[in-house]
Amino acid sequence: MTDAPAVARLLDLKGKVALVTGASAGIGRGVARRLAEAGAAVAIHYRGGKEAALALAEAIGRAGGKAIAVHAELTEPASAEAAVKAATEALGPVDILVNNAARQTHAGFEEMEIEEWRAMLAVNLDGVFIVTKLVTAQMIARASGGAVVNIASIEGLQPAPTHGHYAASKAGLIMYTRAAALQFGRHAIRVNAVSPGLIRRRGIESAWPEGVKRWMDAAPLKRMGEDEDVADAVLFLVSPASRWITGANLVVDGGVTTTPAF
Numbered sequence: 001m002t003d004a005p006a007v008a009r010l011l012d013l014k015g016k017v018a019l020v021t022g023a024s025a026g027i028g029r030g031v032a033r034r035l036a037e038a039g040a041a042v043a044i045h046y047r048g049g050k051e052a053a054l055a056l057a058e059a060i061g062r063a064g065g066k067a068i069a070v071h072a073e074l075t076e077p078a079s080a081e082a083a084v085k086a087a088t089e090a091l092g093p094v095d096i097l098v099n100n101a102a103r104q105t106h107a108g109f110e111e112m113e114i115e116e117w118r119a120m121l122a123v124n125l126d127g128v129f130i131v132t133k134l135v136t137a138q139m140i141a142r143a144s145g146g147a148v149v150n151i152a153s154i155e156g157l158q159p160a161p162t163h164g165h166y167a168a169s170k171a172g173l174i175m176y177t178r179a180a181a182l183q184f185g186r187h188a189i190r191v192n193a194v195s196p197g198l199i200r201r202r203g204i205e206s207a208w209p210e211g212v213k214r215w216m217d218a219a220p221l222k223r224m225g226e227d228e229d230v231a232d233a234v235l236f237l238v239s240p241a242s243r244w245i246t247g248a249n250l251v252v253d254g255g256v257t258t259t260p261a262f
Contacts, residue, residue, distance in 0.1 A: 010241040014039035017091045018238070019084065021074060021131060022101030024049030027151060027199060029056055030227030031098050031234050036065040038235055040096060043087035044069045047101065066091065074101055074127035084134045093142060096238045097135045099128045100151040103169075106162040117165050124169035125176065132180065136189055145188030147238040150177050151230070152195045154253050170195075174249050181247030190246040192237045197253025200224040220255035 005012075018035045022028040024046040033056070036042045042060065044067055046053035053069035060067035068090045072083035087094060103123035107116055132148055139146040155163055156170030177193040184191055198215045204224070205212050216222060233252045236242055251257060 005240045011038055011235055011239045013096070013235075013239065016040045016095040017043070017087070017093060018096035018098065019043040019045065019070075019087050019094045019131075019135065020098040020100060021045040021127070022047070023098075024053040024056065024069075026201065027196065027227050027230045028098075028100040030231040031100060032056060032067070033060065034228065034231035034235050035096065035098075035238070036060045036063070036067055038239070039065075041066040041091040043067070043083075043091060043094070045074075045083060045101065046071055047073060074131055075122045077130050080127070080130045081134055084131070084138075088138070093138050093144070094135050095139075095144065095146050097132065097146070097148045098151070098234055098238070099131060099148070101127060102151065104163075104166050107165065108162050109164055112165065120165040120169050121172075124166070125172050128173060128176065132191075136180075136184055136187070139189050140184075140187050143187075146190075148180065148184075148189065148191040149234050149237050150174075150191070150193045151234075152177070152193045152249065154195050154197050154251060154257055156195060157251075157257065177249065178247045185246055190237075190242070192242070192246060193249040194230060194233045194237065195249055195251045195253070196225055196230045197251075197256050198224050199230065200226055215256065218256050218259045219253070220258060223254060225252060225254060 018040040020028050020032045023032040023044040032042045032044050044053045057067040057069045070083040070086045073079040103120050150173050152173045153170040155167040156174045159167040174193050181191040233250050
């Protein structure tokens with residue numbers, strides 16, 4: 001029988017190394033900050049936001065944590081491998097992987113070109129597969145166990161107009177999460193997903209007023225989500241508090257998916 005950690009240590013990540021993809025802004029940035037607050041050393045992956053990633057790493061350092069920024073095109077195996085290697089050499093072997101990097105565009109199937117369809121699947125599925133394979137190989141070789149969290153979406157459970165390719169990719173990610181949990185469980189590697197709803201970003205009320213109104217009308221908790229709402233769900237899933245949870249998809253949406261469609 002395994003002794004349960006003391007309550008004070010349930011969310012303690014001291015001594016752990018985390019790699020968060022797509023962490024220069026938005027949800028990824030919130031996750032990186034939260035994991036650093038919990039004591040993890042954090043590798044902040046970026047593709048195009050170098051200055052923001054470096055600024056975040058510096059902010060974590062000033063707060064007493066440890067973080068570095070690493071660049072990669074995650075759909076290219078060699079580039080992803082270089083990023084994982086850089087993180088490992090700087091911080092140590094990766095214990096926690098958060099696959100957050102994603103693509104989201106708008107297009108109906110009628111006008112969508114095959115290139116956009118393939119680009120969506122490449123970023124949202126291929127990139128996750130490539131990075132997860134690299135990191136879990138390390139975990140298996142060390143016999144250390146580990147935790148992987150994939151950032152999916154409530155659109156992986158129900159589609160939205162002009163989001164069909166995105167919804168399909170996130171539905172695939174949720175099933176990939178379950179399949180990976182089944183495969184890697186024997187190595188004490190837990191794999192879970194978080195499916196956020198609408199997350200507030202600067203200017204969204206003016207840029208998409210009708211969508212925000214529909215959301216507010218439908219969501220039982222009557223607000224949009226914040227990056228920290230998703231980050232706290234991730235923290236739970238990578239921490240000892242969720243030590244017997246794998247293959248789960250934690251919906252973080254203010255209850256909007258409970259609203260009847262008719």
